[in-house]
Amino acid sequence: MTDTVSKARFDEKFEPGQADPRWQSAWEKARTFEADSNSDKPKSFVLEMFPYPSGRIHMGHVRNYTMGDVLARYKKMRGFEVLHPMGWDAFGMPAENAAMEKGVHPGGWTRQNIEAMKAQLKRIGFALDWSRELATCEPEYYGHEQSLFIDLYEAGLVYRRQATVNWDPVDMTVLANEQVIDGKGWRSGAEVEKRKLDQWFLKITDFADELLDGLGSLDGWPDKVRLMQENWIGKSTGLEFSFDVSNGGKLAVYSTRPDTIYGASFVAVAADHPIAQEIAASDAEAKAFCEDCKRGGTTAAEIEAGEKKGFKTQLTARHPFTGEALPVFIANFVLMDYGTGAVMGVPGHDQRDFEFATNYELPILRVVASDPADADKPFGKEAEAGDGVIVNSDMLNGMSVEDAKAKVIGRAEAEAWGNGTTVWRLRDWGVSRQRYWGTPIPFIHCDACGVVPVPKDQLPVVLPEDVDFKQPGNPLLRHPTWKHTSCPKCGEDAQRETDTLDTFVDSSWYFLRFASQPDDRPFDPEEVAKWLPVEQYIGGIEHAILHLLYARFWTRALKHIGQINFAEPFASLFTQGMVTHETYQVFVPDDKGQTTLPRSYMVSPNEVERRDGKVYEIDSGLEVEVGRIIKMSKSKKNVVDPDAILEDFGADSARWFMLSDSPPERDLPWSVAGIEGCHRFVQRVWRLCGAVDVDAQGENKDLARKTHQTIAAVAQDIEALSFNKAVARLYELTAAAEKAAPSESRNHAIVTLLQLVSPMIPHLAEEAWDLLAPALGHSGLIADAPWPEVDEALLVEDEVTIAIQHMGKLRDTITAPKGADKDTLEALALSSEKVQRSIDGKEIRKVIVVPDRLVNIVA
RNA sequence: GCGGGCGUGGCGGAAUUGGUAGACGCGCUGGUUUUAGGUACCAGUAUCGUAAGAUGUGGGGGUUCGAGUCCCUUCGCCCGCACCA
Structure with a gap:
């Protein structure tokens, strides 16, 4: 190192407190990470799920955004024009809760949180294009959402209907299912009522087939997520048909196993099925049973482990083939909102029906057997739902399950008493929320004209600011003026819709708005086409x-109405693991010095210290029991605040920790020792940079090879998001460079290392890059530097280590030239003394040679 | 109950197509530098054994010249859905 000033700087410690803000403002000033839609470079859109502005960044955010950041910076180095934006999923309940509890305005609370969290993110040095920042709570965003909502309405994808909701009579609001605990409102504790309200729906079921099929094209998605969506969509095919009922009516049922129709021995309807309701109206016992079923819906059913219970009605249903009169039951295990709310009971081949039939002593008939000879084989303790051959079924006998299904459906359709049908588990998406802090649904109710969309030139429909949260209920509904307006069609007095949109609508298109932000429309299709689909999307499995x-769905719907030309928004999806931490519990000794279980409390990581392999609470000196490593949560007191870590160790150490050790899809246990280790590594790289010596001469082939192998391997690892492996390789190169004597190869190794770590620890990389510039002759920011070139010739070793086995057990290793032929390797192997000792004169029957890998002697 | 995933040192985890198990990090042990602590550096660290060697990827079995990897079986843990006809 000729530049003595720089040399001296590397002898001192790397100071993140000074370096981090310096480079953060250098990037900002140079607009290093602003994406140019008009660039000629190939485009890459890297996106992490945008956060809810709760007030503080937590470690989960840090991990999520660090992964995306490394990928974004890497892609930039590889010559891509990268779009890596950040925004805020800013509508939602917590803001209204804060308003009620603290008397603040949801908007003020949210915007303050955004400012605080933005400052935190900036301190971590993420390569984000802040010029495209958006918050869903601003009219500049939700106004365009209103416009899209009207487009979908006009395309017939939005409709209103009555729907049953969970109504909290105290808070005067609708509750999500998750907010109903033991039948009571989570906040008010009041008994929740079922109410029918007019609600807005999006026709996601129109796309059920497409959304299911589309999963097959999503190669870049985890199988787990694809499977979860598949189950959620829940496609099933079968026969829907009607029984003639003894009261002269019809009863429609749905079955996925029409092949077992000859095995039907009863019919069952849900407690809220019209037939059940009708009977309940005149039969007190039936009424009591139905109400019991409803109450038991959630908790009681679980307690009773799903016991199948029924109420036998006076009705019978006529079997379409045999003409037999089957008893009709009201049953607790039949759901009204799936299929037709009624089933044919085939006890032999459905487990629920089997349990029900056992309870009520109904016939259990065999209509499927593994072999025709087993037609009269009795059943064991459970139903046989598997495949086989049809028996005891008249015209179906001897057929396979598949053929029999087709035959029965064919006959039902020909004789016009039933149809082959597809049934979905997926329901239309209810988007109405009776709340203030969300996107106002842009519609007007007119007595004369009905429901009328707000004309687009009157958008956005802006939330009123002057609202109070002192009373329960929807502030929009009781606002003195806001809802009063005139009808766009007839001009008469009319009322605004006071429901707001589910916040999941806000996050269904934000990636489009990131790509393109015109003032006058939601996005520019051509500009969107340049960036979308998102190349890599990263977020939580939740x-x-x-x-x-x-x-x-939203993306497909927009394609359907011709606004975009792609169907899937996210080409690749990655779901990262959680950040976890040990838990600490102190057991308080009683007067006799005994610890008793109930007297215990949790303590946070910064209230404990380690001494002699044990953990103590600092204040009390009591020994702490180290509990399970679980997700960081306030209630378990095991949260580590990112700000404190940034303060103590700087952004780079924290980033490095997030990438080290655990594979990104698994949980990452946070530890003090771990972050300290990362900090040591950062300082180690810093010191190593001081070893650059421009006067050094000569080549170190081994180190050069290691350098180029590392360039290739780290690139591969980052592209696979295997950051933990990339980190391991960078440690290896660091160690190799440290050990090597000064040479040109070593200088190259060090500067290459700096480039390779720059996506991960960018502040140190910039600082060192800058200090080394005069000596090495580069210029500019390392963030703008290209990814180092790989010399392919150096990737290949010229000597390899060959394992020598005898009967598959390792006996020796030898060094041989790369590509040595089989005879040479065999001869080398047999010349090994250890191998000869192991063979001990036995006859060699076979020698297996795997070139460049191993020799196995079979003797 | 159904569906999916995972079991490798004290810990987090590596390991192309089956081909040297334990890379890399943490921790720990011993040493060097330092007035001390910390830092830094060197050596060691799967288990048993003085060694030669043997054993070893949750357990059992199999296929193979060779199995962490493939097959069967079993145990344990985690996640998702939950009476979906």
């Missing part, structure tokens, strides 16, 4: 179904 399914 969004596997809802967010990811809704975003897929």
